Amino acid sequence: MGAGPAGLMLAAELASRGVRTVVLERDPAPPGYCRGFNLNARSLELLDRRGLAGRFLAEGPTVADTVFTGGARLDLAAMRTAHPYVLGIPQTKVEELLAGHAEDLGARILRGHRLTGLRQDEDAVYAEVGSGEDGLTLRCGWLAGCDGGRSTVRELAGIAFPGTPARRFTLLGDVVLADPGSLGFGVTTGPGGSVFVIPRPGYVRLITADARPPEDRDEPVTLPRFQQAVDRALGRHVELAEARWLTRFGDAARLAERLRDGRVLLAGDAAHIHPPAGAIGVNAALDDAMNLGWKLALVARGLAPDTLLDTYHTERHQAGAALLRNTRAQAVLGEEDERLAPVRDLLAELARFEETAGHLAETITAVNTRYPVPHPTGHPWDGRMVPDVALDGDSLLRLLARTGGGVLLTEPGPHADPLHHAATPWSDRVTTATTPPGALHGATAVLLRPDGHAAWTSPAPTAEAAREALSRWFGPGRASPAA
Ligand SMILES: Cc1cc2nc3c(=O)[nH]c(=O)nc-3n(C[C@H](O)[C@H](O)[C@H](O)COP(=O)(O)OP(=O)(O)OC[C@H]3O[C@@H](n4cnc5c(N)ncnc54)[C@H](O)[C@@H]3O)c2cc1C
Known part of the structure; x- marks a missing residue:
């Protein structure tokens, strides 16, 4: 529900995985004004994992620094990212590109369709669209509320939206x-x-x-x-x-109590609103959609149990809380209050240290996003976005973009074949690849999710541990006893 950045990105993610997807949008046409004007490093990293970053980068200039509101200028080169800059691109262009991409993949976007009612049972969600003579009820398997900060979906699903009201x-x-x-x-x-x-x-x-x-x-x-x-x-x-x-x-700051209620999910501004500091809303919306898309597709296609969607809540609720924390901090520091001047000065001083600048920049852009992993090994990639890795005649990013699925990377060695064999029941969802020696920085196997985050790293992987990780994130394997 909603053809903003969250809804359009999610539609593309679902349609690319063969899920029949319809976006219902209240407004009859895209807006004649433009809210946001940027995509940050995190968004570009995510788009890279779909082979789309180049299309967006072609649309505007990049800027190598940003501000932590309150005065600290941050050199974005201090971030651990392949895109150490902000891309200046109108939100309207982002939406136009995403809409075209989603439609190319088979999603339908129906404008002039306003959600007015909603109920769900064990098997489906029933969405009432329009009212009176023109009203209709749509039956769908799942409904994602990507309908903005005043989300009708959130309200109809009875999901609380606690936080602080706007003060300024x-x-x-x-x-x-x-x-x-x-x-x-x-x-x-x-x-x-x-x-x-x-x-x-x-x-x-x-x-x-x-x-x-x-x-x-x-x-x-x-x-x-x-x-x-x-x-x-x-x-x-x-x-x-x-x-x-x-x-x-x-400058209201609110976070939905839960991002899932049965077959109804929330993403983007419907899930969190925050002070405007850092110009992050479009980026957070894309981030939610990239996290939700592959999970919802696996569940909707009957490949994974619906409990996989609970990880969407856990991961993105945590990310939403981090978003509120840093934007609220910036909002306070940005207040026109002379008493804050020494704090601003101190922060500006600290931001001259590369490590501090890197930490602040990665925080406000969410480049430092780390999702919880069940068995952390202390590897720097645990739960984090894995950087590109050269593969034989290929690269990790190209592989992710081409397949849209998971990737099991192994370093060369005696464990590689048994692990690849163990992954065979998931070959419709996960591709295996061998890296050059040393490419996994101390791990011998890494399982990546379709959004590019490491779900499992292991210095001494066993086939059993690999199977456990594969079924946790991708559902039962086709030939496994649990299938
Ligand atoms: C002035 C301003 C400047 C901003 N600048 C930036 C910036 O520089 N960078 C940045 O990252 N973010 C910026 N933002 C924030 C950004 O615009 C939002 O965070 C972002 O649009 C959220 O995307 P979304 O898809 O979650 O929601 P939205 O973009 O709000 O999309 C929701 C869609 O749902 C539709 N809808 C609503 N109700 C219904 C219904 N009942 N039925 C059907 N459809 C419905 C709406 O018409 C809308 O199209 C700015 C916001 C504002 C207001």
């Missing part, structure tokens, strides 16, 4: 300046506050605090109201000739 509000305006030279790029500070200016082709995006939000926070922002806020912040009049999009957003 920000106004955003995509406007045309009467005099294009009246405001330059970056932050302009005045006696009443500051205005952040981002030039866009044909207009500028202005962002300023909403010092006096109305009682009804959903009250539409008008051009005179926005003009007033800009002038008040700058202490002078800067004529705004025309508005393309005006909006208000707050």
Whole structure:
């Protein structure tokens, strides 16, 4: 439900695995305005594992640093990633590319279809779409609520959304300046506050605090109201000739109590909302979808038990909590409060150390995401995204992108053949490959999930341990006794 980044990415992930997928979207057409303007290293890493990163990288410039809101500039080269930069790309372009990709893979996107009701039983979910004479009920095996921060799915499923309400509000305006030279790029500070200016082709995006939000926070922002806020912040009049999009957003931070309720799942903003610091929402939405897609496909196709979906909750709820923690920290540090100045200075000082910069950058981009593994061996890849590995005439990333399945990597040696043999019952879901010696950094076998994370690493693997890991993450093998 919902054709934003989460819904479109999830649709592609499902359709690529042969699951009949329909995206229902309330709005009749894609929005005429653009919310986000970036993809971070984590998103590019994920897209790389589908062979898609190049398509997105072709759409905009990359920038090698970012800020931890509150002033610490972070050199992204300090991160452990193949993409140490931020890609400047409009969210509308991200959605356009994802929609095309999902449709190419066979997903259907039905716009102008609003979810109004929902119930489920043991076998199916029944989604009511539209109302009155035009209403219809769709029966589906699973329903993913990717319908944004005010998720109808979340509400209808009765999933609580605890957290903190918005305390501070920000106004955003995509406007045309009467005099294009009246405001330059970056932050302009005045006696009443500051205005952040981002030039866009044909207009500028202005962002300023909403010092006096109305009682009804959903009250539409008008051009005179926005003009007033800009002038008040700058202490002078800067004529705004025309508005393309005006909006208000707050710094609420909420995380759904559970990301799964039976056959209903939540992803993206429907699962978590957070202060806007770090420009991360699109990225978190893609991350959820990449985690959920392969699991839901295995379950929907009857290959794995539905308990696999509980790991989606565990992993992405934990990631959501981390997202809220770091965006809330940034929101506090970004407050216009002089008492915070020494803290900001201290942080900026610490961020000059490469290790600290790397830690902060990996935290705000989620590059350091590590999912829990049942039998950690202390290997640096345990639960983490595995970097690319050269394979004979191939590479790990190309293999993941080509198959969309799991990969069992082994170093050459006497254990390799028995492990590959042990994986035969999963050959429809997992490909085996042998790496050059030393490529696994101390492990002799590594099992990767389709999202590129290491599910199992072992310095001394046995066929039995491999089978246990394979059935845990991919369901029973075809010829195994449990099948
Ligand atoms: C001003 C602004 C600037 C932002 N800038 C950035 C940025 O720079 N970088 C970044 O990463 N993030 C940014 N974000 C956040 C980002 O836009 C969101 O986090 C992201 O869109 C979430 O994706 P999603 O797919 O979960 O939800 P959405 O993109 O909100 O998509 C949900 C979809 O569900 C549909 N829907 C809702 N209800 C129903 C229903 N009942 N039935 C059917 N369909 C329904 C909606 O129409 C919508 O299309 C910004 C947000 C705002 C507001």
